[in-house]
Amino acid sequence: MIKKLHNQKNSHPARIVAVMVCLLPLAGCGKEQPAPQAAPSRPPKVVSPPPKPVQKQVSSSVALTTLPVNQFDFSSKKDPFKPFVFAKAEPKNSPETIQKIKRNSLPIHSYEVSQFKLIGVITGGKENQAMVTDPGGKGYVLKVGMLIGANDGRVTSISTSGVDVLEQFKDDNGRVRRETIKLTLPRKQ
DSSP states (O other): HHHHHHHHHHHHHHHOOOOHHHHHHHGGSSOOOOOOOOOOOOOOOOOOOOOOOOOOOOHHHHHTTSSSOOOOTTSOOOOOSOOOOOOOOOTTHHHHHHHHHHHHHSSGGGGGGGGGGEEEEEEOOOSSSEEETTTTSSSSEEOOOEEETTTTEEEEEEEEEEEEEEEEEEEETEEEEEEEEEOOOOOOO
């Protein structure tokens, strides 16, 4: 049979090899082998997976993580985001905070009471009013109860003779002192 396939015009070596491969399993079929007997069933052995191989060569990912984390010491440097001045936190509703807000809100609170000049007094309306000027020449109209000066002096009375201002402040010993300052009209010459 092999000779027939070989003699044909269109024979190829691949066809020959394919036929041989098909015939080889048939050659062993003539023998009969006894059927294997069933072995008694045993529980299957639990096979643990083989241990992972230890890597001898350092990979690039391990080399990156083993670098020193912080090469520079910034402990002696200043933090650029910290403020230079630390302000004490006072309660928002404390009298000292309210006074500071009032004191810093107007220029009338930046001068001493004695530095103001009384220019005129208006009487006869619902309440008396007075006009004063600061050392810079800016004028202010005062009413009874208003605050004036750096020490938060309170205007207590306005009359034709002048303006009375009551100042309360702490002296060097820590005692609260009260002082009344009188602003009078300049005399005509």
